[in-house]
Amino acid sequence: MNANVSAVRSVPGRSSGSNLCRRCDREVETLAHILGACPHGELLRNTRHHTVRSIIATALRNKGYSVYEEVHGISSEGNNRKIDIIAFKPPSLEGYIIDPTVRIESHEHQPEDLFIIYWVILRRCINISVMQKEVNIEYPPVTERILHTFITANVAPKKTNFKYFDHNHNTFQILLTVKRNGSMNQTIPFYKDKYSLSHIDVIGLMVGARGTIPSFFANKCKNLGLTHSIVKEIAISTLKGSVQILRNHLYGSDNGNFKLS
Numbered sequence: 001m002n003a004n005v006s007a008v009r010s011v012p013g014r015s016s017g018s019n020l021c022r023r024c025d026r027e028v029e030t031l032a033h034i035l036g037a038c039p040h041g042e043l044l045r046n047t048r049h050h051t052v053r054s055i056i057a058t059a060l061r062n063k064g065y066s067v068y069e070e071v072h073g074i075s076s077e078g079n080n081r082k083i084d085i086i087a088f089k090p091p092s093l094e095g096y097i098i099d100p101t102v103r104i105e106s107h108e109h110q111p112e113d114l115f116i117i118y119w120v121i122l123r124r125c126i127n128i129s130v131m132q133k134e135v136n137i138e139y140p141p142v143t144e145r146i147l148h149t150f151i152t153a154n155v156a157p158k159k160t161n162f163k164y165f166d167h168n169h170n171t172f173q174i175l176l177t178v179k180r181n182g183s184m185n186q187t188i189p190f191y192k193d194k195y196s197l198s199h200i201d202v203i204g205l206m207v208g209a210r211g212t213i214p215s216f217f218a219n220k221c222k223n224l225g226l227t228h229s230i231v232k233e234i235a236i237s238t239l240k241g242s243v244q245i246l247r248n249h250l251y252g253s254d255n256g257n258f259k260l261s
Contacts, residue, residue, distance in 0.1 A: 001210050001242065006031050007250060023249060032104040034249045035209045041245040045102075048241030052100045052207060052234055053084050059230045065089045073187045073194075081187045086195065087224075093198040096224070097191065098205060102238055105208040211239035 009015040009022065009029035021029040023040035034041065057067045065087040073081045088095035188200055203224075205217050213235050221231050 001031060001246065004031060006034075006246060008034060023254075031246070032106075035242050035245055036102075036104050038249065040252075041249055044241065044245045044248055048238060048245065049100070049102055051237050051241060052102065055230065055234050055237060056098060056100060056205075056226070057085055057087075059226050060085075060087045060224065063089075063225045071191070073190045075187050076189070083187075083191075086191060086200075088195060088197060093196070095191070095195060095197040095200045097188075097200055097202045098224075099203070100205045100207065102209050102241075103206055105210060105212050207234055207238050209238065209242045211235045211242075 005011060007014055008031055009019045015029075019028050021027055021033060021038055024038050027033050027037065036045070053069060057069050060067045066089070067085060067087045069085055071083050071086050073083065075081055083097050084100060085098040086095055087098060188202075191197070191200055203220055205220055207213060207217055213231055218231055
C-alpha cells in the first residue's frame with residue numbers, strides 16, 4: 001500500500017477492461033477510493049475509525065480525564081449533532097472535543113488543512129446563512145491548497161476569498177464569505193452547559209490510512225499527555241484496519257466483510 005502498487009484497477013496492467021471500481025462501479029478504483037470512499041468497505045472503515053477513537057478515549061481515562069464518546073448534542077437551531085470524544089479533567093473547567101479521522105495521505109500539510117476545517121466548523125460555530133468573518137490561526141501562511149481543501153470538503157463555496165500574510169508570529173488570515181443553509185451549527189454552548197465547562201478546545205486529529213502519524217497528531221497527543229506507545233498503537237491499528245478494507249475489497253464476497261484473524 002505504501003508504494004501504491006496494490007492490485008487496484010487504476011494501476012496499469014491490473015485490468016484488461018474498465019478501471020472503474022469492481023464493487024461500486026462509480027469511480028476509478030484507486031487505493032484512496034478503496035480505503036476512504038467505496039461503499040463496499042463502509043462497515044470496516046467505521047470499525048477502523050471507532051478503534052482509533054476507543055484507543056484515544058481509553059488512554060485519556062487512564063490519565064484521569066472524564067471521557068465521553070459518541071456524544072449527541074443539539075445546535076442553537078435545534079438540529080442534532082454528534083461528536084466523537086469530549087474529555088475534561090476535574091476540577092478544571094476546560095474541556096476538549098477530540099475528533100480523530102483517518103484519511104489517505106496526500107501531502108505534508110494535510111493534517112493542518114483538516115484542523116483548519118474542524119476549527120472553522122466547530123470552534124467558530126458558523127450558524128447563519130450569510131456571514132463574513134476573519135479567522136486568525138497560528139499556523140504557516142495559507143495557500144491556494146487550503147482553498148482547494150475547503151471546496152473539496154464542501155465547507156466553503158467556490159467564491160470563498162482567501163488572503164494571507166506571514167509576520168513574525170507565523171500567522172495567517174482567512175477571509176471567509178460563507179453562504180450556507182444551516183449545515184454548520186452552533187453546538188459548543190450545548191456541551192459547555194451539559195458538562196459545566198467554561199471553555200472547550202476543538203482538536204481535529206488526522207492519522208494516515210497507511211499508518212502515518214503526522215507530527216501535528218503526535219504533538220497534540222503529547223499535549224494531552226498521551227505517550228508514544230499510544231501513538232504507536234493507533235498507527236498499527238489503523239494500518240491493520242486498512243489492510244482489512246483492502247483485502248475485503250479485492251477478495252471478499254459481495255455480501256460479507258472479510259476480517260483478519
